[in-house]
Amino acid sequence: MTIKSTDSQIDQQIKQFEHHHMQIPWHDIMTSDNYTPAAKSTLVDRSLIVGRIGLMLLSCGTGAWRVRDSMNIAARQLKMTCSAEIGLTSIEYTCMDEHQSYSQSLSLASMGVNTSKLAKLESFMKMFEERGGEMTIGEIHNTLSKIAKTKGYYTPLKVGLAAGLACAAFIFLLGGGPVEMFCCFFGATVGNFVRRKLIDHHITLLACIAVAVIFACVTYFFVLNALEVTWHVGARHEAGYIGAMLFIIPGFPFITSGLDMSKLDMASGLERLTYALMIIIVATMSGWLVAMCLHLHPQNFLPLGLTPMALALLRMAMSFCGVFGFSIMFNSTVRLAALAGCIGAVANTLRLELVDLLQMPGGAAAFLGALTAGLLASVVRHQVGYPRIAITVPSIVIMVPGLYMYRSMYNMGLTSVSVGAFWLVQAALIVIALPLGLTTARILTDPKWRHNG
Structure with missing residues (x-):
C-alpha cells in the first residue's frame, strides 16, 4: 500500500510539472511548523504568503495598485517591508526584514476576471489586517487554497x-x-x-x-x-x-x-x-x-x-x-x-x-x-x-x-x-x-x- 501511495504521488507530481506554466505546490514548499505564528516564521515562508496573496488578486483582474496595497498589508502584518513590480500576469517582488531579504518572481498562466473571488480575497485581507500575524503559515495557506478553489457560479x-x-x-x-x-x-x-x-x-x-x-x-x-x-x-x-x-x-x-x-x-x-x-x-x-x-x-x-x-x-x-x-x-x-x-x-x-x-x-x-x-x-x-x-x-x-x-x-x-x-x-x-x-x-x-x- 505504501508503494502504491508513493507511485500515485509521483504520478501527480509529474502531471503537475507537465503544465507549460508549472503550478506552485504552496503547501509542499512551506518550511515552518504549523504552530508558530506567521509573524515569527522564516522569511521565505512569510514572503511566499505575500506573493501568493498578490498572485491571487492579480488572477481576478484587479489593477496593480490594489495588488500592491494588499501585498503591503500582508508584509506589515508579517513584520517585513515589500517592494513589488507588477505586470499583467507576473509579479517580481522583494521582502526584507532587519536581517535579510528574499526576492521572488511569480506568474500566471492566463488573464481573467472573477469579481466574486476578488470580493472573498478583500474580505480575507480585512481579516488579515487585524490578526494575520497571529495565524500560522498553514492556516493562511489553507484559507487561500479554499478561496482559490472557488468555482464559477454559472454554467x-x-x-x-x-x-x-x-x-x-x-x-x-x-x-x-x-x-x-x-x-x-x-x-x-x-x-x-x-x-x-x-x-x-x-x-x-x-x-x-x-x-x-x-x-x-x-x-x-x-x-x-x-x-x-x-x-x-x-x-x-x-x-x-x-x-x-x-x-x-x-x-x-x-x-x-x-x-x-x-x-x-x-x-x-x-x-x-x-x-x-x-x-x-x-x-x-x-x-x-x-x-x-x-x-x-x-x-x-x-x-x-x-x-x-x-x-x-x-x-x-x-x-x-x-x-x-x-x-x-x-x-x-x-x-x-x-x-x-x-x-x-x-x-x-x-x-x-x-x-x-x-x-x-x-x-x-x-x-x-x-x-x-x-x-x-x-x-x-x-x-x-x-x-x-x-x-x-x-x-x-x-x-x-x-x-x-x-x-x-x-x-x-x-x-x-x-x-x-x-x-x-x-x-x-x-x-x-x-x-x-x-x-x-x-x-x-x-x-x-x-x-x-
Missing part, C-alpha cells in the same frame, strides 16, 4: 445567456431595434457559450476569441435569414451583427490599464492596454472576415421613432440589463450584478442624454458618466462591502465604444483610411475618458488613492 449556458442579454441591450443603446436585439441575443449567446467551452478546455486566448466571434456573427446571420423567410423582415437589419460580437470587448483590462497608469504603474498599465488592443484587433478582424464572406455591412440603424421620454426610460432599462449581463459574465453574484446594473443605468443614461440633449462631445459625456458611476460606487460600497472595482468597472463597460472600434477596423480593411481614422479617434477619446472619470472619482473619495507614497 456555460448561463454565461452565454448573460452575454445575449448584455449584447441585446447594448445594440438598443447603439440605436438598434427589436429585430437587431432578437438576433443579437441568439448570436451573442451562442458566441459566448462557445468561448466559455473553449476556455474550459484551456484553448489559447486568440483562438477562443476568433472562434467565438465567428460563431456569434454567423448565428446572427442565420437567425436574421430565418426571420426574413418567416416574417419577411427586411435585410437592412443586418447592420446589427456588430452587436452579437460585443461581448468580447475587454472592458476590464481597458479600464484598469488607465487606472494603473494614473498611479504610475506603467508596466502593468501598458501590458493591460496591449492585451486589450490585441483582443480588439483579433475580434474585429474575425468579424470583418465574416462580414466579407457573408456580405454584411455596418450601416446606420433604422430610426426607432420613440419620444424623448420613452427613449430615456428604455435607455435606463437597457443599461441596467447590459451591465447586469456583463457582471454575470465576470462571475458576480446576482446581488452584486444588480447593484452594478443600477449604477450603470444612472451613469450610462446620463451619458447618452448629455450627447442627445446638449450635443456634448462623446468623450466629455463619457467622462461625466464614468465620474458619476465612480461617485455612486463610493457611496454604496460602504453599505454593501463589495470591492469598488467590482462595482465601477462593470457599470461602465457598456460605455466602451465597441461599435466605433469595429467600424474603424472594417473601414481600414477596405482601405477607407479617412473614415476608419474618424471612427478610431472617436473610440480613442471615449476610451481615454472612461478611466479618467473613474480616477477623478477615486481621487475625490479615497484619501489612500489620492496620495502618493
Whole structure:
C-alpha cells in the first residue's frame, strides 16, 4: 500500500510539472511548523504568503495598485517591508526584514476576471489586517487554497445567456431595434457559450476569441435569414451583427490599464492596454472576415421613432440589463450584478442624454458618466462591502465604444483610411475618458488613492 501511495504521488507530481506554466505546490514548499505564528516564521515562508496573496488578486483582474496595497498589508502584518513590480500576469517582488531579504518572481498562466473571488480575497485581507500575524503559515495557506478553489457560479449556458442579454441591450443603446436585439441575443449567446467551452478546455486566448466571434456573427446571420423567410423582415437589419460580437470587448483590462497608469504603474498599465488592443484587433478582424464572406455591412440603424421620454426610460432599462449581463459574465453574484446594473443605468443614461440633449462631445459625456458611476460606487460600497472595482468597472463597460472600434477596423480593411481614422479617434477619446472619470472619482473619495507614497 505504501508503494502504491508513493507511485500515485509521483504520478501527480509529474502531471503537475507537465503544465507549460508549472503550478506552485504552496503547501509542499512551506518550511515552518504549523504552530508558530506567521509573524515569527522564516522569511521565505512569510514572503511566499505575500506573493501568493498578490498572485491571487492579480488572477481576478484587479489593477496593480490594489495588488500592491494588499501585498503591503500582508508584509506589515508579517513584520517585513515589500517592494513589488507588477505586470499583467507576473509579479517580481522583494521582502526584507532587519536581517535579510528574499526576492521572488511569480506568474500566471492566463488573464481573467472573477469579481466574486476578488470580493472573498478583500474580505480575507480585512481579516488579515487585524490578526494575520497571529495565524500560522498553514492556516493562511489553507484559507487561500479554499478561496482559490472557488468555482464559477454559472454554467456555460448561463454565461452565454448573460452575454445575449448584455449584447441585446447594448445594440438598443447603439440605436438598434427589436429585430437587431432578437438576433443579437441568439448570436451573442451562442458566441459566448462557445468561448466559455473553449476556455474550459484551456484553448489559447486568440483562438477562443476568433472562434467565438465567428460563431456569434454567423448565428446572427442565420437567425436574421430565418426571420426574413418567416416574417419577411427586411435585410437592412443586418447592420446589427456588430452587436452579437460585443461581448468580447475587454472592458476590464481597458479600464484598469488607465487606472494603473494614473498611479504610475506603467508596466502593468501598458501590458493591460496591449492585451486589450490585441483582443480588439483579433475580434474585429474575425468579424470583418465574416462580414466579407457573408456580405454584411455596418450601416446606420433604422430610426426607432420613440419620444424623448420613452427613449430615456428604455435607455435606463437597457443599461441596467447590459451591465447586469456583463457582471454575470465576470462571475458576480446576482446581488452584486444588480447593484452594478443600477449604477450603470444612472451613469450610462446620463451619458447618452448629455450627447442627445446638449450635443456634448462623446468623450466629455463619457467622462461625466464614468465620474458619476465612480461617485455612486463610493457611496454604496460602504453599505454593501463589495470591492469598488467590482462595482465601477462593470457599470461602465457598456460605455466602451465597441461599435466605433469595429467600424474603424472594417473601414481600414477596405482601405477607407479617412473614415476608419474618424471612427478610431472617436473610440480613442471615449476610451481615454472612461478611466479618467473613474480616477477623478477615486481621487475625490479615497484619501489612500489620492496620495502618493
